[in-house]
Amino acid sequence: MQFVSRSSLSRTLLALAGLAGPATAETYQLICENPRREYQVRFSDGDTNIQVDVPEGITLYRVLAVEETEARHVVVALTMNDGPTVRLSLRPYLRMEYWSGNELFQTDACRTQ
Numbered sequence: 001m002q003f004v005s006r007s008s009l010s011r012t013l014l015a016l017a018g019l020a021g022p023a024t025a026e027t028y029q030l031i032c033e034n035p036r037r038e039y040q041v042r043f044s045d046g047d048t049n050i051q052v053d054v055p056e057g058i059t060l061y062r063v064l065a066v067e068e069t070e071a072r073h074v075v076v077a078l079t080m081n082d083g084p085t086v087r088l089s090l091r092p093y094l095r096m097e098y099w100s101g102n103e104l105f106q107t108d109a110c111r112t113q
């Protein structure tokens with residue numbers, strides 16, 4: 001039976017970690033428009049909130065779920081004060097949908113900044 005020294009094992013693990021490379025989260029910065037105005041949306045993979053910037057300030061929507069496949073990337077979040085649910089579609093199209101109960105009541109088109 002052959003034993004591997006700790007220093008040899010440490011060097012091997014470091015080399016393997018270097019080959020894997022750092023994980024990078026994609027950041028999305030969008031401009032969305034509803035019937036009244038434009039607003040900015042920011043989301044990074046792994047974030048716990050969608051950030052919405054309006055003239056009155058920054059609002060954070062708490063992320064409830066993320067669906068990411070090759071064909072789709074959708075983030076579902078809850079607006080402030082347990083308000084409507086928002087669905088941010090990042091792939092294959094860019095848009096924000098606002099839902100109350102089972103009813104879609106607003107769809108905002110978005111574009112990249």
